[in-house]
Amino acid sequence: MVQAFLVGVLPYLPLYGGRSMLRRLNNCRHRSKGPPMDPLSQVISHLRPHDCVAAGLDAGGAWSIRFQRHAGLKCNAVLKGQCWLVVEGCDPIGLDEGDCVILPHGRSFVMSAERLRHGRDAETVYTPVSHGGTAMLGGGGDFFMIGSRFMVSGLPADRLLRTLPPVMHIRAGPERAFLQWALDGIASELRAPRIGGAVSIAHLSHLVLVQALRHYLSGPGVPGTGWLAALADGRLRIAIGAIHDDPARDWSVAELGALAGLSRTAFATRFAQMVGASPMAYLAQWRMCLAADQLAQGSQPVARIGQVVGYASESAFAAAFKRVTGQTPRQYRRASKALPV
Template identity: 55%
Template sequence: MDPLSNIIALLRPHDCVAAGFDAAGDWSIQFAAHAGMKCNALLKGMCWIAVEDEAPIQLAAGDCAILPRGRPFLLSSRPMRSGQDAQILYAPVRHGGTAIYGGGGDFYMTGARFLLSGPPADTLLGSLPSLIIVRPGPEQETVRWTLDQLANELRNPRPGSALSITHLSHVLLLQVMRSHLASGAAAGVGWLAALSDPRIAPAVAAMHDCPSRSWTVQELATIAAQSRTSFAVRFRKVTGQTPIEYLTEWRMLMAADRLSRTQVSVANAAAEVGYASESAFGVAFKRVMGQAPRAFVRARDAHGDNR
């Protein structure tokens, strides 16, 4: 798989909720800090969105607003400083239902929120801005369709709904990441910057394609069609890591995923990501994941996290 597919495949969306918002007149809604990722699609009217301590941004019908960092935000019909507590407004609304403000009719938005688990979740979400705006285009249409399907599955549970919601959440996450990469807004430091930088992306793809290989910086530089020095400097500038540090982190995230979801032994998990020595693997795993592999497995068993 390509690197973005690799990363998203290790994420496990769960606990999805979806609801609509129908408003009229002058309105303002304050959303508290939240866990997970929120995705909203505007179907009618316009509004302003202001993430905590940031300038408000105007949204129009056809736009999607993605909030991956969980920061508080204000949604309003015009720029304002405060609003009604969203928890009170949405309290009586069942999954897939619609909250109504002022009788509704002027503005309509549909949205979903889901949690992400899996070893790469914190790394990926930490590399994203607090707000991503998806303007009208192919990605927006897919985001909007996916939000509608999520709401429908939650509103009308049927056999297979749980699996459908999981897959739809994956599609939603993928489309958001695609749009963010295509916009050029991922040009910063981190994972997504690595995927969008044409000078190092071929090397990143090679590492994701064969993480167990004993890559050298020279081999990766050759794949990227650069000198070893130029490649190493560029890679650190874009990712904040050396190529080998990036490779090691990706290996440990893959191993952690295997250890969290299966009964594979630590020795086998080490071998799968290119480590012949279990002790060397243990040192690298603890450095990246914050605990030794066996402690990680014990914590998994204690919490029953073998999804």
């Protein structure tokens, strides 16, 4: 029971400042016989979400708002009424009560009561509202939405964002009870501000991201190629999970193919088509993601970090790291010191 509890909470510990605890629990987990973390949890556990801001929108009548290009991820959820979402370069999407959307690439977009591509500038609507407040438009009463924006940093975050589509639409449904609970919690904080509200909203927003990614991955809208598509493929997910659980192992394509229940050739072809990289290239990328996190967060010697992710010498590790990231390990460590933890 204890192991099951730890596996369940591990993805959320970094969101609450428990990164050192996460590392200790990860070490314990690898020494135990319990199940490993799944690939999505492992990636999320290395994200460094920060600078979260959130606000509500209470709108009425024929309202329309245009949001300019933005940094970070935006997440909007409709708690009352319906609206249209038009993201730059995408077809209009109708949002119903309970729907949630994540916009990971910073494109401009319009949200409106009607199917419009123009609207009032969002800054004029939200500027009078502080973090945790609610903006009013058109007298309110017809529509209520909560929106949050936060940054993620680090190499794993960069790799994850590249795989996401410009719009992730998660429809309402009874199987999304936990996601709805988190959204309702944010709405409650926005409607009745209380002490500690800012940190509560930030943590709930991070949980919304985790749950939205989970539901998006299990839904019908996952793209046919890319990392998320590979995780939706039951056979490839097994192989990717093995890579993530033991990145230092000297994996061969044949071994990974056997785990996936495929021949070496069939597995290599399927993996490259779905992921967009060969199995060995993906292994190298994941090793560098883990190494980058250690370089940014810890003070271990570069050679030791290289050994942990599967390289016998510091020079081999440094060459591989620069090949993937464009920087030496020491350059990356220095640059990362300026980033939020």
